[in-house]
Amino acid sequence: MKNPAKVNEAIRHLKPQAAPFEEEMSLNFGPQHPSTHGVLNFLVVTDGEVMHQALPNIGYLHRGIEKLAEMTPYSGFMPYTDRVDYLAAMFANQVFAMAVESLAEIEVPKRAEYLRVIVCELNRIASHFIATGALALDLGAVTPFVQWLREREFINDIMEALCGARLTYNYMRIGGVSVDMPGDLPDKILRFLDHFEPIIDEYNRLISNNEIFVKRLADVAVISPIDAVNFGLVGPNLRASGIGIDLRKTLGYSVYPDFDFEVPLGKGFRGALGDAYDRYMVRILEMTQSCRIIRQALEKIPGGEYRANVKKKLKVEENEVYSRVESARGEMGVYLISDGTDRPYRLKIKTGSFTAMSIVEKASQGLMVADLIALIGSLDVVAPEVDR
Amino acid sequence: MVSAMETAVNPSVRSAVRKYFKNIYQLFYSILEGMAVTFSYLFRRPITIQYPYKLDKPMDEIIPDRFRGILGVDLRYCIACRLCQTTCPIACIAIDLERNPETKERFITRFDIDISKCMFCGLCVEVCSTGTLHHSKIFDGTSRHVENLVLEFVNTPVRPFIKPKSIEDIPVDRSGAITRNKLKDFFDLPKFRLTDEA
Numbered sequence: 001m002k003n004p005a006k007v008n009e010a011i012r013h014l015k016p017q018a019a020p021f022e023e024e025m026s027l028n029f030g031p032q033h034p035s036t037h038g039v040l041n042f043l044v045v046t047d048g049e050v051m052h053q054a055l056p057n058i059g060y061l062h063r064g065i066e067k068l069a070e071m072t073p074y075s076g077f078m079p080y081t082d083r084v085d086y087l088a089a090m091f092a093n094q095v096f097a098m099a100v101e102s103l104a105e106i107e108v109p110k111r112a113e114y115l116r117v118i119v120c121e122l123n124r125i126a127s128h129f130i131a132t133g134a135l136a137l138d139l140g141a142v143t144p145f146v147q148w149l150r151e152r153e154f155i156n157d158i159m160e161a162l163c164g165a166r167l168t169y170n171y172m173r174i175g176g177v178s179v180d181m182p183g184d185l186p187d188k189i190l191r192f193l194d195h196f197e198p199i200i201d202e203y204n205r206l207i208s209n210n211e212i213f214v215k216r217l218a219d220v221a222v223i224s225p226i227d228a229v230n231f232g233l234v235g236p237n238l239r240a241s242g243i244g245i246d247l248r249k250t251l252g253y254s255v256y257p258d259f260d261f262e263v264p265l266g267k268g269f270r271g272a273l274g275d276a277y278d279r280y281m282v283r284i285l286e287m288t289q290s291c292r293i294i295r296q297a298l299e300k301i302p303g304g305e306y307r308a309n310v311k312k313k314l315k316v317e318e319n320e321v322y323s324r325v326e327s328a329r330g331e332m333g334v335y336l337i338s339d340g341t342d343r344p345y346r347l348k349i350k351t352g353s354f355t356a357m358s359i360v361e362k363a364s365q366g367l368m369v370a371d372l373i374a375l376i377g378s379l380d381v382v383a384p385e386v387d388r
Numbered sequence: 389m390v391s392a393m394e395t396a397v398n399p400s401v402r403s404a405v406r407k408y409f410k411n412i413y414q415l416f417y418s419i420l421e422g423m424a425v426t427f428s429y430l431f432r433r434p435i436t437i438q439y440p441y442k443l444d445k446p447m448d449e450i451i452p453d454r455f456r457g458i459l460g461v462d463l464r465y466c467i468a469c470r471l472c473q474t475t476c477p478i479a480c481i482a483i484d485l486e487r488n489p490e491t492k493e494r495f496i497t498r499f500d501i502d503i504s505k506c507m508f509c510g511l512c513v514e515v516c517s518t519g520t521l522h523h524s525k526i527f528d529g530t531s532r533h534v535e536n537l538v539l540e541f542v543n544t545p546v547r548p549f550i551k552p553k554s555i556e557d558i559p560v561d562r563s564g565a566i567t568r569n570k571l572k573d574f575f576d577l578p579k580f581r582l583t584d585e586a
Contacts, residue, residue, distance in 0.1 A: 076477035079509035164456035206425045211415040
């Protein structure tokens with residue numbers, strides 16, 4: 001499309017105030033591009049190799065999960081939450097369970113809370129494998145991605161032995177978890193951690209310290225702390241800009257106050273504060289902290305019940321609640337309104353990827369086209385989480 | 389002459405030159421380091437499993453017991469409570485009961501599971517009181533027609549099971565043979581059903 005009038009016509013519905021450039025060209029990036037991590041569409045307005053802006057155009061993966069919730073009983077909605085974020089299904093499980101539990105005033109047994117923490121942190125590691133590995137893959141390094149996939153296989157096996165599924169776990173239930181750990185699982189997890197912790201160093205040697213990789217990420221798509229807050233970034237993306245908000249610490253939900261762990265912050269490891277490399281490095285550091293939490297949880301886990309007594313046909317009185325957890329992609333929230341029946345009146349899911357999309361337009365200004373890949377990859381956007 | 393030239397070089401230029409060469413050194417060092425990691429994998433044991441050609445153990449032993457595979461029903465022990473049908477969030481289980489008008493006996497005439505809809509969440513298995521509805525360890529089932537993916541477990545109408553109080557463990561056949569038999573129909577004789585019989 002060389003005609004500037006046509007370009008402006010094409011982007012008018014996205015951004016009316018787009019300034020006309022003589023040499024400007026608009027390109028569709030996605031929705032089937034492999035680097036968009038799913039089906040995302042960006043309208044890239046470029047002048048040669050330099051982007052003037054990249055406008056995200058979402059909605060290709062909308063499945064109406066929130067509407068489905070209104071037609072499904074509370075207990076029956078749990079499998080659907082797996083599909084909100086297929087890389088970190090446990091968090092969506094947990095946040096929905098927590099919302100219903102606080103509405104129906106169900107007390108969750110201590111053992112169930114510990115089990116939830118263990119599986120969530122394992123899931124966080126598995127999710128960061130894909131985030132960091134796919135970022136390297138998008139920049140042209142195939143080996144790290146395959147290596148992380150191999151490590152992730154161990155976590156998948158652990159989850160399979162625990163709940164029977166490798167990705168869509170459907171492990172948590174309202175009032176606890178579906179099954180207790182099999183007897184040999186703690187050993188299995190510990191063996192994995194012993195094996196995995198040295199692998200992080202190896203991985204850093206393989207790719208994180210690689211000068212080519214660093215040059216592709218450092219000082220690219222810098223998000224200042226003020227921007228990060230104003231655009232509503234959450235999770236690792238926010239912490240990479242140096243703002244230490246982690247709901248595990250600040251909110252202290254579930255049994256997280258029992259554990260001793262740090263929240264890694266971005267501090268301009270190889271460039272400016274809040275660049276793509278910081279976002280990458282924060283995730284690598286978070287894996288180590290997750291390992292610490294799992295070790296402590298396995299040590300402290302109490303015996304007893306793993307599931308509270310909840311009626312099969314659960315009816316919740318008229319009320320509303322907002323519950324949130326720190327997912328692998330930042331704050332994940334569920335706003336739930338009940339009307340006295342056995343199904344929600346309205347359920348709204350707030351996810352980290354959706355807010356991360358909002359900054360793409362600002363952060364992409366003046367970037368090279370190839371750096372858009374680094375930006376999207378470092379934001380760790382998962383398409384089903386954007387659209388739900 | 390040489391010393392005069394050395395003093396003439398601007399210190400900022402010198403540091404820039406040093407930085408330039410340091411960059412090159414770092415680049416090659418980090419690449420070699422990465423290559424060393426890659427190289428070390430030549431001497432480690434691969435963890436790849438050559439499925440399905442070379443397996444150390446049979447697939448049933450590799451897959452954990454809790455694996456949620458394709459559903460199976462041991463109809464001998466179904467009490468026809470229909471809990472699974474009402475629990476299923478996507479309604480992929482269809483059960484019909486018919487009463488013989490003369491003898492007033494109830495019969496299960498239909499127990500269909502549409503595994504093309506099933507999302508293997510396991511909620512139906514959790515509510516089954518006799519354990520007759522179970523997950524097999526089978527995960528591979530393909531068909532040329534989506535209609536064939538409806539597993540029809542009732543061949544001839546069966547009486548619902550009445551649980552005697554003396555029995556603690558019901559000997560449900562969880563080996564997967566039931567599901568495997570039903571899946572066999574896909575491969576051997578593809579059924580063509582143009583209209584939905586339901």
